[in-house]
Amino acid sequence: MALKQTLRKPAPPKPVLTKAQAPTHLAEPASPTIVLRVDAVEVLEAFVAELDRSAARAEAAVREGRPRDALLAAGDMQTLLRTWKDRLDDALAQTRSKRVAPTVRGAAKAAADRVLPSLAARMREIEAQIKVHRARQNAIGAALRAASTAPAGVYGVAYGPGARYGARVAMRTTGHVVGLMA
Secondary structure, three states: OOHHHHOOOOOOOOOOOOOOOOOOOOOOOOOOOOOOOOOOOHHHHHHHHHHHHHHHHHHHHHHHOOOOHHHHHHHHHHHHHHHHHHHHHHHHHHOOOOOOHHHOOOOOOHHHHHHHHHHHHHHHHHHHHHHHHHHHHHHHHHHHHHHHHHOOEEHHHOOOOOOOOOEEEOOOOOOOOOOOOO
C-alpha cells in the first residue's frame, strides 16, 4: 500500500545546475557595524559600590563571629569579579586606548585613579584581618593541643604470684583548664 502511494506522488523537480558566481561586494555594508563601549566611569563606580557592599557584609560577619556568612560574602565577591570581568577589562582598556576620545579616556583614567587605590586598600585590610584571625586560631589550637596532651605515664613492673607479668602504664585522670583572652 505504501509503495503505491509513493509511486502516485509526483517526483520532486530536479535542481537546475548553474555556474558558480563570485559573491558581489557592496560598497557599504547592509547594516553598519556597531561597537558598543561601556561607560568606564559608570562601570568602575558601580563595581566598587557592589564590592564594597559585599566586603562590608564579610567584615560584619567576621566581627560578629559568623564564619559561614563571611564565607558566603567572600564567595559573592569572587562571583561579582567573575561576572564583571569583561566589562572591567573594557573599561580599563579605555584608559589606555588611543582609539578612545581623549575626554573619555581622561574621565576613565580619573575614575580608575579615584576608585582603584581605595579598593586595593580595602582588600589589603581584609587580607590583614584574615591573617590576624588565622594566626589567632592557630595559637588557640596550639594551646589546646598543648593542654590536652597527657603527661607521660608512670611505668611499673609487677612480679610475683597473682601479678601480671610485664610493664604497665598507671592510668591517671588529668584535668586541664585553659583560659584565653581575646
